[in-house]
Amino acid sequence: MNADATPAVRRTRRRRRSVTQHNAAGWAFTLPMVVLVGLFVAVPVLMALWVSFSDWAGRGSPLAPSVQFVGVRNYDQLLLGGGLATSDLGTSLRNNLWYVIFVVPSQTVISLVLAVMVNRRLMRGKAFFRTAYYFPSVTSSVAITVLWLFLFSATGAINKVLGWVGWHGPNWFQDPSGVMHLLLGKLGVHTPPDALAGHGFLGTSWWQWLAGPSVAMTAFILMAVFTTSGTFMLLFLAALQSISQDIDEAAEVDGASPRQRFRLITVPMLRPTVTTVVTLGLIGCWQVFDQIYTGTQGGPGKTTQTPAYLSYDAAFNNQQWGRGAAVAFVLFAIIVVFTLFQRWLQRERPLPRRLRFYPTGVPR
Amino acid sequence: MTATTAQTTTAVAGATLAARRRPRRAGTVVIYALLTLVALVYIYPFLIQVATSFKSDAEAASDPLSLVPQTWTTAAYTRLFRYSDYPVWFRNSVLVTVLVTAGRVFIDSLAGYALARLRFRGRGLVFAFLVAIMAVPGVVLLIPKFLVINQLGMYNSFAGLVIPLIADAAGVFIMRSFFETIPPAVEEAARIDGAGTFRLWWSVILPMAVPSLVTIGILSFQGSWNELSHFIVASSDPQLTTLTKGVAQLASGALSSGSQYPLKLGAAAIMTIPVAVLFFVFQRRIMATSTGAVKE
């Protein structure tokens, strides 16, 4: 690091002394955070792991000698038991999966489009638009949920607006019908074939899995896009601004249309940002809790039940602490798998020669 | 337009560019209109929120879209401040947020500096540990943080509200990446002058880090003001309720009788004011920091 030109002896002595000094200081400086993080992140994870493998019933300390190790019983009941625990998990996973399917692409695309539009050269009022789109992101999810409960009530603002175009809006947060089921119903499919209704996964029939997000969940999906598009728009803006304008202009001179420029230059250079946005989106979407706790508590008809809320509910409302902890770890595993899968999907792959962009403008 | 185009202008290129310039003006108008419409969609709900808080319950239900109440009434706010514990919640939120922000700023910069500039045995371990910590999703911690807070005897106490929130691995890395940009020469000079590590950090490095400290401060403020799940599990004493938990109870708990929308919206509006003010004051900095708080 400090390449001294001093004589060897003095160098050694100084380095030895400076290493000792830094040891104490280094540890003194990092210890507070290490202790805090250890106590409130690492230890809880271990404790949750223990509780998920034990039969602690909710009284006294989970580390008391009377609490027994029961192996994988909680996980067994949860994943293979086939009873209410399993179907609850299946339902909550289904709900959250549809949430992810709708929210992540929407928020990525919308924030990208907003960023591109706001980033245009000669744009006046950039600051105003950026502020307007980002503002919802600074509010707390509790405040936004309360606002949403009002806007989407049966006689609320949204239904009034829908009324202008002649559509009788649903009682949003009380409607448990799945959107896909409604669509299929419009196409005339009302009852599921036996194959779908008879079999299932995690205690939930395939027909249930295909139900799509419920109308209530759709309101939450809109809320998620509303509150996160601003944050991701900023990420895209930063990336767009770091794309050198020269490249863009050179391509323009060469005769590339704006659409071509966007597709062949901007988008590929935004790839890492898109990966980041999607990863952050995935990690966040799988942990939906605050809005559910404030808004619907898993209803109507368990269609806004998410694994995070299920974990809380099982532990705090039903005193099934072991099961709650097990659900949390199942969710942990799911998040890890999804994140890894998504990163693998978006890994940098070499493009065929024809499509590569050569800065000098001359394909070789 | 630019020098490049001027240089390479040929008749053809000039004509093409000119042709493209014309539709662009029309296109710009369309873009502006679209952006304005979207901005309206983003802002209107908040305007409705404020307006509704000044309406009566009946008017809120019958006329949800209008921005101007037929009869202005502050009944909702009166009820909020006189007949609920809202002032207590506000006070608690302020206290917790200030303490957590101060704690995080201080401890993050300590640890960030050590990881950036101090060589010590085990540095790699600490680094790896903090990275691993960041990979743990918050949802896993909901139940066990409650258990740990119990074990430590911090349940139903202010310490239990504040101390666990100070743990923040991400902030350490933000500070670390800033400290790495400080030229070593500065430290060398200070050390030669005889400063010990702590004095060096406190008097020389920290003043240079003010922008990053402000960033951490803003993120901490936002994060702890808007935190909910931690407050749910950390206490059940009504005197320790914070704004987020209190408003959530207003919206959904057994205490939320009837659809008193003006009351609930007013509560949510006031709750948003401090973060909104912070946002408008520090706009540039917040939006320059591309991390920002990720809300799902």
Add this chain to the structure above:
Amino acid sequence: MNATHVMTRRLGLLAAGFAGLLALAACGSGFSGGGSTSAGGATGGSTAGGGSTAAGGGSLDVLIGSSGDAETNAVDDAVAAWSQQSGTQATVRNASNLVQELSQGFASGQPPDLFYASADQFEGYAANGSLFAYGDQLSAVSDFYPSLVSQFTFDGKLYCAPKDFSTLALIINTDDWTAAGLTDADVPTTWDQLATVAKKLTSNGRVGLAFSGEYARIGAFFAEAGGRMISEDGKTAVVASPENVQALTFVKDQINAGSFAFASAVGAGWGGEAFGTHKSSMTIEGNWIAGAMTHDYPDIKYRVVPLPAGPGGKGTLQFTNCWGIPTDSDQHDAAVSLVEFLTSTEQQLKFAQAFGVMPSVQSAAAGFKEQFPQFAAFVDSAGFAQNVVTAQGSSAVISDFNAQLESLASGDPQAILTSVQTNLQAALDQNRK
């Protein structure tokens, strides 16, 4: 260089000391197993580090899950009166989420000293040792209704005193009734009559009969059809019996015909709110509606009649809570004394006055009928009331049942009831292991 060296060392020691203190605090209060709080049958005594809010002989912390301001005020007054009498301080808190706060209290070793324990959560609390059985310390045990005492007996011991009970009856808006041209003779006594009357009362913007879409209301129809949820011996779940299917189908048909509705469908939080905000002309609710109507909706004039009989005869549901005292409290004696006060005949009649619940002691029955002839229907319904399902683990099954009921209008009653039966049977089997 020496001075700074020393200073860094000092700082390092300070930091290490700080961390050590933190660790000490950790070891101090919890990892040893919480001392007396986890000891199974330990009575009272002093609690460990994270102990209860009171410091022995101090004040009582009472946690209730109130149905409204009327109830909260009544309990406040009663507890204050007892405090004056006994000289012990007590504070009453109304829980936003009673079940969650209780479970947090039990897990943290800091539960409230006295709380409402609902019949469906009672077994769970008793089974894991959270409750202190004080039934043997009560002076007037024989005065409680036997059916209520049996709800709160676990393992042969009476754990807590029933605080009151309510039954479901039909609440009718008298103005709407007369406006629709109906008279006393039209008060429904059969399901067909109920359907007719509800249809007559349904007009634009208002539904004939609205009630909360949950087992705690629909179960009355099951009772009227002659069905029950669990067999007499408590071992088998009989939710999907033909009687129950008939009842659920009846409700579904009426909902689809537009004469019945769930409270949530008309934008209300519960049946009482739908009734009070005039979104419906009738509702099915229990005694507590009296307090809500007086306090929140004083302009609505109403009368109470027993629910109509179904194919299986008369039937309704009966609800009760008890005053729970936790094991992890050091105020057992004071709490029991407070319970004695609150379940006395005079005090129960005062509660009846405030929010209409019926006293749990038989000696107060006559007084109740005398003072509240308008609520005679509630008392009379007690004769044919069914208890709600209270087996351990059943609350999750009931929540799931309620969730399925949300889509009753388009659902299949047989399928819904069959799934509930499967789940309930699993819970019952689990308890017997």
